[in-house]
Amino acid sequence: MPRVNVFVTLKPSLLDAQGRVVQEGLHSLGYNEVSSVRIGKFLELDIEDTENLDEKVHSMCERFLANTVIENFRYEVVK
Amino acid sequence: MPRVNVFVTLKPSLLDAQGRVVQEGLHSLGYNEVSSVRIGKFLELDIEDTENLDEKVHSMCERFLANTVIENFRYEVVK
Numbered sequence: 727m728p729r730v731n732v733f734v735t736l737k738p739s740l741l742d743a744q745g746r747v748v749q750e751g752l753h754s755l756g757y758n759e760v761s762s763v764r765i766g767k768f769l770e771l772d773i774e775d776t777e778n779l780d781e782k783v784h785s786m787c788e789r790f791l792a793n794t795v796i797e798n799f800r801y802e803v804v805k
Numbered sequence: 806m807p808r809v810n811v812f813v814t815l816k817p818s819l820l821d822a823q824g825r826v827v828q829e830g831l832h833s834l835g836y837n838e839v840s841s842v843r844i845g846k847f848l849e850l851d852i853e854d855t856e857n858l859d860e861k862v863h864s865m866c867e868r869f870l871a872n873t874v875i876e877n878f879r880y881e882v883v884k
Contacts (some may be wrong), residue, residue, distance in 0.1 A: 727840065734847075746844075752869060755865075757861065757865055760852050761806065761851045762850060763850055764849045765847070765849075766846075766847040766848075767844060767845070767847060768812055769827070769844050770814070770841075770843045770845070770848035772839070772841035772842075773838050774839075775838075785833060785863055
C-alpha cells in the first residue's frame with residue numbers, strides 16, 4: 727500500500743505568527759542562533775493501490791488538504 | 806546558514822483524532838482509497854552557523870518542539 731507524505735506550508739510572503747512565537751520560545755531557552763522558524767503540516771496518508779495515484783493526491787491537496795490561497799503543498803510517494 | 810527540517814509526529818500507538826477527521830473528510834469527497842491519515846508538524850528552522858548543530862537541534866526538540874511523552878521527532882539538515 728503506497729504511503730504518501732504531504733507537506734503543507736504557509737506561503738513564504740506571509741507572516742507565520744505561530745513560527746514567531748516558537749522562535750521567541752527558543753530564544754528564551756537560550757537558542758539564540760535560531761533566526762527563523764516556519765511551521766507547517768505534515769500528513770502521512772496510506773492509500774490503497776489505485777490508478778492515477780499522483781493525480782489523486784494532487785487533487786486531494788488542492789481541494790481539501792491545503793488552502794491554496796495562503797498555503798503551498800508538496801508531496802512524495804514513499805513506498 | 807543551515808536549514809533544518811523537523812518532523813514531529815504523534816506516536817503510532819496513539820489515536821490521531823485530527824487525522825481521523827481528515828480521513829472522513831476525504832472519504833466524503835469520494836477519496837475512499839485513503840485508509841489512514843496521520844497529521845504531524847513540519848518545522849523549518851534557519852539556524853546561524855554554530856558548533857554542535859546536531860546536538861543543539863536534538864536538545865531543542867526534546868526540550869521544547871516535541872512532547873516526547875506522546876510525540877516522536879526526527880530532523881534533517883538540508884544545507
